[in-house]
Amino acid sequence: MKADQSTIERLPTGIPGFDHIANGGLPRGRTTLVAGTAGSAKTVFAAQFLAAGIEHGEAGVFVTFEEAPADLRRNMYSFGWDIADWEAQNRWVFVDASPQHDDELTVIGSYDLGALLARIEHAVKRTGATRVSMDSLGAMFTRLNDSRLVRNEMLRIAVRIKALGITAVITAERSQEYGEIARYGVEEFVADDVVILRNLLEEEKRRRTVEILKFRGTTHQKGSFPFTVIPNQGIVVIPLSAIELKQRSSSLRITSGNNEMDRMCGGGFFRDSIILVSGATGTGKTLMATSFMAAGAMRGERSLLFAFEESRDQLFRNATGWGVDFEQMERDGLLRVVCNYPEVTGLEDQLISMQSEISNFRPQRIAIDSLSALERASTIKSFREFVIGLTSFIKHQEMAGLYTSTTPTLLGGSSITEAHISTITDSIILLRYVELFGEMRRGLTVLKMRGSSHDKEIREFTIDGAGMHIGRPFRNISGILSGQFTHLTPSEIERLGAMFRDDEGEVLE
Amino acid sequence: MDKIVLHLFIAGRTVRAERAIATLRRICEHELANYECELKIVDVLAEPQQAEVRKILATPTLIKEMPPPVRRIIGDLGGDPRELLAALNLPPNP
Numbered sequence: 270m271k272a273d274q275s276t277i278e279r280l281p282t283g284i285p286g287f288d289h290i291a292n293g294g295l296p297r298g299r300t301t302l303v304a305g306t307a308g309s310a311k312t313v314f315a316a317q318f319l320a321a322g323i324e325h326g327e328a329g330v331f332v333t334f335e336e337a338p339a340d341l342r343r344n345m346y347s348f349g350w351d352i353a354d355w356e357a358q359n360r361w362v363f364v365d366a367s368p369q370h371d372d373e374l375t376v377i378g379s380y381d382l383g384a385l386l387a388r389i390e391h392a393v394k395r396t397g398a399t400r401v402s403m404d405s406l407g408a409m410f411t412r413l414n415d416s417r418l419v420r421n422e423m424l425r426i427a428v429r430i431k432a433l434g435i436t437a438v439i440t441a442e443r444s445q446e447y448g449e450i451a452r453y454g455v456e457e458f459v460a461d462d463v464v465i466l467r468n469l470l471e472e473e474k475r476r477r478t479v480e481i482l483k484f485r486g487t488t489h490q491k492g493s494f495p496f497t498v499i500p501n502q503g504i505v506v507i508p509l510s511a512i513e514l515k516q517r518s519s520s521l522r523i524t525s526g527n528n529e530m531d532r533m534c535g536g537g538f539f540r541d542s543i544i545l546v547s548g549a550t551g552t553g554k555t556l557m558a559t560s561f562m563a564a565g566a567m568r569g570e571r572s573l574l575f576a577f578e579e580s581r582d583q584l585f586r587n588a589t590g591w592g593v594d595f596e597q598m599e600r601d602g603l604l605r606v607v608c609n610y611p612e613v614t615g616l617e618d619q620l621i622s623m624q625s626e627i628s629n630f631r632p633q634r635i636a637i638d639s640l641s642a643l644e645r646a647s648t649i650k651s652f653r654e655f656v657i658g659l660t661s662f663i664k665h666q667e668m669a670g671l672y673t674s675t676t677p678t679l680l681g682g683s684s685i686t687e688a689h690i691s692t693i694t695d696s697i698i699l700l701r702y703v704e705l706f707g708e709m710r711r712g713l714t715v716l717k718m719r720g721s722s723h724d725k726e727i728r729e730f731t732i733d734g735a736g737m738h739i740g741r742p743f744r745n746i747s748g749i750l751s752g753q754f755t756h757l758t759p760s761e762i763e764r765l766g767a768m769f770r771d772d773e774g775e776v777l778e
Numbered sequence: 779m780d781k782i783v784l785h786l787f788i789a790g791r792t793v794r795a796e797r798a799i800a801t802l803r804r805i806c807e808h809e810l811a812n813y814e815c816e817l818k819i820v821d822v823l824a825e826p827q828q829a830e831v832r833k834i835l836a837t838p839t840l841i842k843e844m845p846p847p848v849r850r851i852i853g854d855l856g857g858d859p860r861e862l863l864a865a866l867n868l869p870p871n872p
Binding site: 378381382383386387390391392 | 787788789790792794797798822823826827829830833834835836837838839849850851852853854855856857861862865
């Protein structure tokens with residue numbers, strides 16, 4: 270018989286990002302097992318499931334097997350959830366099954382958990398709750414010391430909850446990040462829907478991920494997604510694949526702040542595109558970002574600069590040196606500069622705070638100087654996820670983003686940054702030092718310009734008090750991009766010119 | 779003489795509940811015949827709030843409220859009444 274997918278309704282959890290990866294939410298009217306190791310934010314997930322429901326007018330019941338209600342009220346308050354207030358309004362009810370200090374357990378004969386079930390049912394009926402969280406199962410197993418009985422009884426509770434039409438979350442411990450779903454074989458009775466929270470240590474950095482292992486009979490996003498736990502919000506999932514697909518693209522052009530650069534790009538950058546500017550230290554990346562924002566300000570557009578390498582004072586001084594008045598732009602409300610050190614927070618938190626800056630300031634142009642500084646403070650995987658998350662966020666807002674990336678070597682070279690994000694960006698501009706007869710000069714080229722033709726030559730440029738000046742192509746040198754220069758003699762140029770005469774009939778010098 | 783107060787929490791009249799009740803009645807009539815014995819039976823299906831207040835999870839649960847110390851025993855109390863009395867610390871020492 271063919272199963273009808275539409276019969277499995279979803280309950281949007283309200284946990285930011287989670288409903289994206291769950292294709293709408295948790296299967297309604299079922300119990301989902303949320304498994305994770307110690308410190309993987311299981312309790313936060315369970316509490317947030319109820320808190321988000323309450324914000325949508327749905328009451329919830331929290332069955333706690335481990336932490337006392339008083340502790341939970343206090344711990345969850347930092348996420349902005351005033352549980353005591355909700356309790357007073359009968360929107361949140363605790364069923365306190367936490368260990369009592371005078372609870373010296375003596376067992377004589379056989380028993381069941383009928384009282385617990387009666388209490389849960391009573392709480393549900395009293396409040397009209399549609400959501401129940403139970404946290405966490407492992408505590409019951411260690412206390413009652415009879416795994417078979419606890420399993421059977423929890424199954425009975427799960428069945429009863431289902432009959433009441435409740436959507437439930439039940440948390441369980443895992444002893445390791447990979448391997449069996451949870452201890453004590455609990456997946457035997459709530460095997461339909463399983464979510465796994467991980468708290469991994471990678472290259473000495475903590476990384477939290479959430480994975481939907483299965484939703485029986487229905488769809489969800491595969492693989493694990495990073496998430497973060499932040500004050501006043503709780504869990505925020507970063508749904509990479511879910512957001513990537515919906516980008517629109519515009520054919521509107523905006524100026525880069527340099528006429529010659531606009532010409533090389535075939536008429537300027539696209540309005541909702543991401544431009545990567547790569548170069549060694551001192552090649553002029555910050556200058557490009559500065560002119561990009563100054564050009565916006567001249568047209569009354571707002572720019573937001575995230576600076577991870579230089580202080581605010583340095584940035585303003587640099588800009589003045591190129592004839593750009595950042596202070597005036599700020600006073601006019603056309604510029605906001607956010608400086609911080611990437612080492613201070615994890616990239617997931619960094620992403621969330623950048624997204625909120627962007628949402629608040631609503632700029633038309635965004636510059637990040639530099640991505641490499643962020644890369645140094647994270648693992649490659651986190652970094653890539655960060656760039657994807659940020660890029661799709663920016664593109665949704667119909668903003669142009671200019672990222673700079675620092676190459677590790679002075680001559681030629683590429684950075685890991687580029688290797689990981691070049692496919693995500695729409696345009697790539699390379700700035701390179703060129704050693705020419707004992708002198709350091711600068712060259713630039715447009716390597717990629719998605720959706721447009723562009724100048725493919727490597728041009729020399731200079732920097733002075735008025736900014737960047739792009740000049741003629743380098744003619745008698747090759748190997749600039751690799752840093753392995755070869756100076757060509759005129760006869761060689763002649764020979765190559767004849768070999769690669771292009772259709773426009775232009776012969777190389 | 780101390781009064782003995784026992785509260786038994788059950789979830790409906792199950793086989794386990796009946797067995798626990800029978801056992802308690804028997805010890806009240808025999809082993810504790812010399813004491814004043816008060817046995818109160820609380821059905822949590824009818825009075826879930828009582829279970830909430832006393833934080834009862836398992837049924838049957840027997841709580842010896844008096845004399846102190848308070849004792850809590852879960853299970854149908856089947857088998858040897860001497861084991862039950864020892865666990866309850868009854869009869870109280872004169």
